[in-house]
Amino acid sequence: MLLLFIRERLAWVGYFLFIVVVLNILFLLDVGLVEVSIWYVNVIMLVSFIIFLFWRYVVETKQLKDFLGNVDSQLDDAHSRSLVLSPFQAAYFTKIEDIIYDKNTELNQAKVQLQEYSDELLAWVHEVKAPLTTINLMLDHIEDLTLRRKLEAEWLRLHLLVDQQLHQTRLSSIEKDNYMVEMELRAAVYNEIKAMQAWCIEKGIGFDVEELTETVMTDGKWLAFIVRQILSNAIKYSPANSEIFIFTEVDPTGATLLHIKDNGIGIRKEDLPRIFQKSYTGTAGRESSQSTGMGLYLAHNVAQKIGIRITVQSSVGEGSIFTLRFPLQNEYVKLTGR
Structure with missing residues (x-):
């Protein structure tokens, strides 16, 4: 604060030094002032100026603190009247x-x-979800199996886009819309695999899934959304007639890890730090018109809100492994206490 005050009052200091220099020159040139002690005058002026500066420092720093305190808080007439301010x-x-x-x-x-x-x-x-549901029911009446499979795959892509937009709209109020319960991973994962069935059949993609008997503390609806985004990416970038592996393990801290591994095209090293950024499609996304760059961004944001940590390991041509780390009990308590 002292240095700030000195910088603010450099003009005063400069003017004082100018007056001192002028007076000293007058004392040297004017023979009538030979009998007057120049050092005595200088000391008196210096002490007076220091006392004046100290007084102004105390007054102005108090005013500044009061002023900043009122600016940071909600201003009202009572606060304004209580401030002692200069006209400026x-x-x-x-x-x-x-x-x-x-x-x-x-x-x-x-x-x-x-x-x-x-x-x-x-x-x-x-409003859009209603006709989509109707279309899905009508697809069951199409007798041509090949045509029905293709329409089901296209319907699924449209449904995923609408679902993604729905959850993006709700993301800002997720704190009011989450319900943390203890649940088995099997239910969330198998439901999402079943929902992707048409797309998987079209590409000939299968799943190798462990028992997934572990229970975790999480929000079932939002966890399903996260798994849905990762699975859709895995299916989208996996070659035809390949497999996606889903398994769990426990890390050294005792936290449950859910791994989703595909044999797709992989992610370039330079793209990895940015895959969770909004609208970032990466190198692979520029080769596909289906990429929006929103899926992983939304999944990552939702995961942060409910205490899940998403990490990814990938290299070009060798596929990717997305890992969900679920919070421990003490981490869950901190999460609910926010």
């Missing part, structure tokens, strides 16, 4: 109040518009 400071203060008020008004309007847009988008997604 009062003018600054009034201007800052006006700017804060205008910006808060703009921010509130933007929040309202964003909420309205989010509500409209959510309503649209729910």
Whole structure:
């Protein structure tokens, strides 16, 4: 604070030094002042200036602390009247109040518009889900098996896009929409595999799944969404007639790890640090029009919200292993206490 005050008052210090230099020159040139002690005058002026600076330092630093404290808090008339400010400071203060008020008004309007847009988008997604459900039921009546399989695969891709948009809209309010319970991994994984059946049949992709009898503390709905995004990526980038391996293990800390391994094209080393960034499609994504760069971004964000840590190991041509680490009991307590 002292250095800040000195920098603020450098003009005062410069003017004082200028006056001292001028007086000393006058004492040297004016013969009428020969009898006056120049050092005595200099010391008196220096002491007086130091006392003045100290007084201004105490007053102005107190004003600054009061001012910053009120700016950081919600300003009101009582606080404004309690501040002891100089005319210039009062003018600054009034201007800052006006700017804060205008910006808060703009921010509130933007929040309202964003909420309205989010509500409209959510309503649209729910409206789209109804005809999708109807189409899915109608597919069962198509007798041509080949045509039905192709339509089911395309329906699934459309359903995944709508589902992704639905969860993206809900992501901002996930804290109000999560329910942490103890559940078996088998249920979440097998349900998602079953949902991907049409796509897997089209590409001839099979699954090698362990028993998955482990129980974890998590939110079933959001865990299903995370698994869905990783599985859809694994299916999308795996070659035809290949297998996806799903297995679990326990790390040295006692946490449960769920691994999803594919034999796909893999991820380049330079892409790995950025695969969870929004809209980042990577090298592989530029070769596929189906990539949106949103799936892993949303999965990673959801995982962070419910205490799951996602890591990935991959190399080009050798496939990828996505790992979900579920929180321990003490980590879960910290998570629910946020």
